[in-house]
Amino acid sequence: MALLEVRDLRVVFQRRGTEPFSAVDGVSFDVNPGQTVGLVGESGCGKSVTSLAIMGLLPARGNKVTGSVKFEGTDLLTLSNREMRDRRGRDLGMVFQDPLSSLNPVIPIGLQVTEVLERHRDMPRKKAMVEAAELLDKVGIPDPTRRLSEYPHQLSGGMRQRALIAIALACRPRLLIADEPTTALDVTIQAQILALLKELVQDTGTALIMITHDLGVVAGLCDEVNVLYGGRVVERAERHQLFAEPRHPYTHGLLASIPRLDAARGEKLVPIKGSVADNIPWDSACAFAPRCPNALDVCRQVTPALEDEDRRSLRCHNPVLPGTPAAQEVPA
Amino acid sequence: MTTLLNRKKRRIDDLAESAGTSLAADALKRMSRSPVAIIGGIIVSLFVLLAIVAPFITPKDPYKRYPELLEHSTAEFVPGPMPGFILGSDEMGRDFFSRLLVGAQQSLIVGVGATLIGLVLGMIIGGAAGAFGGWVDSWLMRFTDIMLSIPSLLLAISIAALASRGSQTTVIIAVAVTTVPIFARLLRGAMLAQRHSDHVLAATALGVKRRTIVFRHMLPNSLGPVIVQSTLTLATSIIEAASLSFLGLGDPNPDRAEWGLMLGIAQSRIDIKPELAFYPAIAIIIVALGFTLLGESLREALDPKNRR
Numbered sequence: 001m002a003l004l005e006v007r008d009l010r011v012v013f014q015r016r017g018t019e020p021f022s023a024v025d026g027v028s029f030d031v032n033p034g035q036t037v038g039l040v041g042e043s044g045c046g047k048s049v050t051s052l053a054i055m056g057l058l059p060a061r062g063n064k065v066t067g068s069v070k071f072e073g074t075d076l077l078t079l080s081n082r083e084m085r086d087r088r089g090r091d092l093g094m095v096f097q098d099p100l101s102s103l104n105p106v107i108p109i110g111l112q113v114t115e116v117l118e119r120h121r122d123m124p125r126k127k128a129m130v131e132a133a134e135l136l137d138k139v140g141i142p143d144p145t146r147r148l149s150e151y152p153h154q155l156s157g158g159m160r161q162r163a164l165i166a167i168a169l170a171c172r173p174r175l176l177i178a179d180e181p182t183t184a185l186d187v188t189i190q191a192q193i194l195a196l197l198k199e200l201v202q203d204t205g206t207a208l209i210m211i212t213h214d215l216g217v218v219a220g221l222c223d224e225v226n227v228l229y230g231g232r233v234v235e236r237a238e239r240h241q242l243f244a245e246p247r248h249p250y251t252h253g254l255l256a257s258i259p260r261l262d263a264a265r266g267e268k269l270v271p272i273k274g275s276v277a278d279n280i281p282w283d284s285a286c287a288f289a290p291r292c293p294n295a296l297d298v299c300r301q302v303t304p305a306l307e308d309e310d311r312r313s314l315r316c317h318n319p320v321l322p323g324t325p326a327a328q329e330v331p332a
Numbered sequence: 333m334t335t336l337l338n339r340k341k342r343r344i345d346d347l348a349e350s351a352g353t354s355l356a357a358d359a360l361k362r363m364s365r366s367p368v369a370i371i372g373g374i375i376v377s378l379f380v381l382l383a384i385v386a387p388f389i390t391p392k393d394p395y396k397r398y399p400e401l402l403e404h405s406t407a408e409f410v411p412g413p414m415p416g417f418i419l420g421s422d423e424m425g426r427d428f429f430s431r432l433l434v435g436a437q438q439s440l441i442v443g444v445g446a447t448l449i450g451l452v453l454g455m456i457i458g459g460a461a462g463a464f465g466g467w468v469d470s471w472l473m474r475f476t477d478i479m480l481s482i483p484s485l486l487l488a489i490s491i492a493a494l495a496s497r498g499s500q501t502t503v504i505i506a507v508a509v510t511t512v513p514i515f516a517r518l519l520r521g522a523m524l525a526q527r528h529s530d531h532v533l534a535a536t537a538l539g540v541k542r543r544t545i546v547f548r549h550m551l552p553n554s555l556g557p558v559i560v561q562s563t564l565t566l567a568t569s570i571i572e573a574a575s576l577s578f579l580g581l582g583d584p585n586p587d588r589a590e591w592g593l594m595l596g597i598a599q600s601r602i603d604i605k606p607e608l609a610f611y612p613a614i615a616i617i618i619v620a621l622g623f624t625l626l627g628e629s630l631r632e633a634l635d636p637k638n639r640r
């Protein structure tokens with residue numbers, strides 16, 4: 001049995017007087033113990049909402065979450081607020097995008113690390129402080145005892161994200177969700193943080209859901225990748241398969257739009273034309289059809305189903321043929 | 333109660349032994365470099381010092397009617413400065429200078445008392461509204477809206493007039509009530525902003541208890557504007573208390589040396605000895621200015637946009 005089984009997860013935002021909006025539209029995926037799963041897509045594709053729904057952190061009003069999120073067999077969506085609070089931080093950890101705003105500016109780092117230890121592991125403050133110093137040391141923060149008494153604004157961006165990872169992993173959760181943990185950091189720090197995450201995940205056996213729009217992050221870290229578009233999974237494959245042979249035109253376009261060092265001089269970057277439409281017409285067509293270079297008539301009339309084939313899944317009527325080079329695929 | 337105190341103490345210890353500079357320490361450091369803050373600080377500390385020591389340093393008894401002053405007083409004349417009496421007599425033959433000094437104490441008691449009561453009530457209302465949200469928030473805020481819709485002086489006058497006999501306590505309460513809605517609004521707004529902040533979401537994602545989230549993560553981050561407002565409110569409540577006394581809604585005892593009351597009584601003699609009105613008025617203005625300068629510079633120091 002998988003550690004986390006997300007089945008047909010739907011998040012519908014509904015405000016009075018407006019049309020309901022499906023931010024996440026029937027997403028299903030599994031995470032096995034120790035596995036790293038990527039959720040990839042551009043802004044607004046529903047990847048962050050998916051993670052908030054798993055953690056039960058969506059606002060209480062204005063949205064409807066359906067489907068199931070089974071964590072070790074228990075459906076997290078049916079748990080009460082109190083039960084969910086006991087699990088957050090202990091079984092499920094989360095690292096957010098902006099390390100500065102994710103730390104409380106008025107209390108020292110130490111208190112923010114010990115807080116979760118006191119809460120879930122019933123440690124007395126003194127013992128928790130010792131443990132906190134060890135945790136900071138483990139995530140590569142030099143001079144951890146001194147850092148414990150410092151405030152967030154005194155740490156560098158990379159240090160802050162390391163501290164947040166230490167906090168998230170303090171109670172050794174079995175699942176860690178990282179929501180774009182490197183987006184706010186510069187590239188060298190980004191590489192360090194990713195290496196740290198990879199190392200910690202391997203050492204502790206924690207499963208990781210990596211949410212990102214950066215395929216470079218996916219390439220370095222994830223075992224399996226789910227590509228989301230308009231709130232649905234459009235392609236799921238193992239990392240090597242996905243990069244070697246993207247089948248969905250969207251995935252293909254994403255890969256083609258990455259600048260490459262080995263590209264020929266004067267070669268232009270290939271963007272995906274258009275932008276994510278506000279209303280997602282998955283009901284009666286493929287949502288990507290208006291932007292898709294491969295679109296056929298059937299794409300605008302019939303919703304494609306997610307079909308499994310050979311350990312990968314694909315939602316497309318007219319997938320990209322293996323071996324198609326990017327430049328010819330998407331006309332400029 | 334003891335556990336609460338212990339927890340408070342522990343928190344203070346945590347802060348004290350920390351090597352890092354907190355936001356508060358940072359703000360203090362910035363204030364010490366601002367001339368406006370220094371001027372305001374000097375005025376306020378002199379005022380507080382004066383209020384504390386006034387009863388001991390008055391050259392004469394501020395409540396006694398001195399025969400040597402009375403013998404010169406007529407319907408058309410109030411004695412000016414004379415030996416032993418720096419500013420001469422007031423309209424009842426008492427030492428005007430001593431009464432001015434003692435008046436500082438009255439103003440401080442009323443200003444601090446009213447601000448503290450208003451602050452505590454306002455923080456309870458605003459804190460509850462911000463922490464619970466939903467219908468609690470709606471009801472509490474409609475209540476403060478009603479209070480805010482009445483001009484504050486009018487509200488204070490109505491409350492003071494409710495008391496059968498004016499006293500210092502009724503003045504403090506009347507002024508305190510008018511400051512409640514401002515504190516409540518400010519804290520509620522700041523708390524609501526904190527509710528949707530990333531670090532509160534992050535704390536929630538760690539399973540931190542709601543009480544801890546409110547008291548450790550939301551409240552301390554919301555206090556800045558409230559602290560600034562209380563300094564400014566000290567100024568307005570001193571003025572407002574003086575206004576109530578001036579209008580005769582305070583303690584009617586003519587012995588009481590209170591700047592507002594002195595100003596009110598001086599009206600009848602303003603053509604004979606205008607200083608009787610001038611000095612209390614100047615005192616009120618200087619003190620109010622001091623608190624306002626301090627408050628403004630505090631606001632600037634606590635503004636995250638000004639952080640360097």
